Amino acid sequence: MARHEVRLPQLSMGMSDAEIIDWYVEEGEEVALDADLVEIEAEKARQVIPAPVAGIIRELKGDSGDVVEVREVLCVIETPA
Template identity: 60%
Template sequence: MSVETEVRLPQLSMGMSEAEILEWLAEDGARVEEGQDLVEIEAEKAREVMEAPVSGTLRIKAEVGAVIGVRDVLAVIVGDPA
């Protein structure tokens, strides 16, 4: 049985409520490694790169250009069972 880890938009500052997805740095269905750069976002005119929290297969849930709220799911990483 595989393990799914949700990648959610963190609140990077006190006033932040949403962010725009600028670019996915890995493709849907690609294998990613923990700590690998995953997605570039822009929030409050500041760009940030989020890293993969775990290793596994990336399943993108939010497309480039989408504006998503804090704690919304950006992607799911399907990993091997421990």
């Protein structure tokens, strides 16, 4: 199995962090490519981060209301090797 870290992307030039609004997945859940993972709010705009790979959610980093920095790990998806 391979581990894929999903990191908070920099969605605009001035963006340095974002608040987690709501998770759409739980640890242990299987997700498809491009499935909605988490809704974030950055610079007063909300955006949903999709799954970059299909696999099983192994770790969620942070809860609703937490602020995460750009490039910080949001979650880990385990994929078949």
